[in-house]
Amino acid sequence: MTAQIIDGKAFAATVREKVAGHVARLKEENGITPGLAVVLVGEDPASQVYVRSKGKQTVEVGMNSYEHKLDVDTPEANLLALIDKLNNDPAVHGILVQLPLPGHLNEDLVINSIDPAKDVDGFHISNVGLLGTGQKSMVPCTPLGCLMMLRDHHGSLSGLDAVVIGRSNIVGKPMAQLLLGESCTVTIAHSRTKDLPEVVKRADIVVAAVGRPEMVPGDWIKEAATVIDVGINRIDAPEKGEGKTRLVGDVHFESAAAVAGAITPVPGGVGPMTIACLLANTVTACCRANGLAEPEGLTA
Numbered sequence: 001m002t003a004q005i006i007d008g009k010a011f012a013a014t015v016r017e018k019v020a021g022h023v024a025r026l027k028e029e030n031g032i033t034p035g036l037a038v039v040l041v042g043e044d045p046a047s048q049v050y051v052r053s054k055g056k057q058t059v060e061v062g063m064n065s066y067e068h069k070l071d072v073d074t075p076e077a078n079l080l081a082l083i084d085k086l087n088n089d090p091a092v093h094g095i096l097v098q099l100p101l102p103g104h105l106n107e108d109l110v111i112n113s114i115d116p117a118k119d120v121d122g123f124h125i126s127n128v129g130l131l132g133t134g135q136k137s138m139v140p141c142t143p144l145g146c147l148m149m150l151r152d153h154h155g156s157l158s159g160l161d162a163v164v165i166g167r168s169n170i171v172g173k174p175m176a177q178l179l180l181g182e183s184c185t186v187t188i189a190h191s192r193t194k195d196l197p198e199v200v201k202r203a204d205i206v207v208a209a210v211g212r213p214e215m216v217p218g219d220w221i222k223e224a225a226t227v228i229d230v231g232i233n234r235i236d237a238p239e240k241g242e243g244k245t246r247l248v249g250d251v252h253f254e255s256a257a258a259v260a261g262a263i264t265p266v267p268g269g270v271g272p273m274t275i276a277c278l279l280a281n282t283v284t285a286c287c288r289a290n291g292l293a294e295p296e297g298l299t300a
Contacts, residue, residue, distance in 0.1 A: 003227070003260040006149055012272035015148065015298070016061055019279045022295045023062040026286065034286035035064035036094040036120065036278070037086045041079065041105065042072035047098045054096070057275050063282060066092060072102050079105060080113050087115040093289055094120035094282035117289060120281040122174065131177050131300075138281055139300045143175040145273025146207055146228045147182070147300060153226060153262055157182040163200050165189045165216065165250070166209035171230055175207050178300055196220075208250035218255025227256055227263040230270050 026032045036058050040051045051067065058065035068082060079097075086092050095118045101107050111119075116126040122140035130137030150157055162184040166172035172188060179186045189199050191210070200206055200220040208216050209230035221227060231250030240246065249266030257263050264270055280298040287294050 003257040004153075004262040005257075006153060006226075006228075006262050006264045006269060008145075008149065008264055008269040009272045011149055011152065012145075012276035015273070015276040015280060016057065018295065018298060019276070019283055020061040022283050022298070026283075026292070027062070030290065030292065032286065032290060033062070033064050033091075034094070034282050035066060035092045036096065036282045037066040037068065037089075037092045039068045039070065039079070039082065039086075039095070039097045041070045041074055041098070042102050044098075044100070047100075051098055054275055054278065057279060058282075061279055063279070064091065073104075076105050076109070079110060083110070083113050087113075087118065092118065093286035094118055094278075096121050096278065118285055120278055120285060122281070123170070128169070128174070131174055134181060138285065139178065140170060140174045141274045141277035141281060142171050142209075142230060142270060143178050144277040144281070144300055145270055146175060146230065147178045148277070148297075149228065149264065149270075149273065150205060150226065151182075157184050157205070160184050160204040161187075161202055162205040162207070163187045163189055163203035164207045164209065165196075165200065166207075166211070166230070168209065171207075171209040175209065179205070179207075181300065206251075210250050212250055213248050214250070214252040216251040216256065218252060218257075218259050221256050221259050223259050224261035225259075227251055227260045228270060229253075229264050229266050232266060232271060 038051050055065045055067055086095050095114050111123045112125055116124045119138050122138040127137040162179045164172050164176045167188050167190045176186045176188050197220045201222050205226050207228045213233035213235050229249035229251040233248050234245045237244045237246040247267050283295050284299055
């Protein structure tokens, strides 16, 4: 048996198409264009690539993109003043501060200064609390993308046994909350979990988000389980030539694909969904701000 490959790239394209359709309707029927503001502090090369990609995709779906690039040594007060300005700008529906921030800036303080209704990353403490209590919130993009792919593959997730490996605030915890919301039985496992292989082997759904290359081998996976691999790890690839690297997930793909029912590849699985869900969240925020119906199939 070979697992069905869940193609995140293709799925993300359909999400972007839905977003573009909704943006076009908002413009035509309501004269509103959703706007996403991205704030980048410093010159981190990976962050610069992300921000460029986010800006490009924002414009491609017909939304306004506002990029704010600040020097690496920008004082905290200046950053907070910019966020305050964006909070009060009716043309901006989503605000994203690219992480990580330079060391002299307090990440929690900065994130929690964003208006929760515009917090399209879903990291604000209010959104975390709303999600945890099953209320309407902004949902972090990566777990939202994982949920969309799981719903698309399974239809209903009700009653399924789900194991989330990893307990980060960005993926692990919100993922568990979303799966609980879908009536799964949810276990959050991590590096300290006793008998981790046995815990994982019970699961109909495995979401791996630990940040350790190929940590989960195929013999941990229950036959026909669905495996969502959130990990993006760069490892040496001498077979490609000296100094070359390749990307792998937190799951050993070949051995897991031999037993799973469905699996996301790395790259091309969860990754493309993250920016697609950022765009979806921006449209959702815009609709909520204007008291309009939320887009179908783009929310948790």
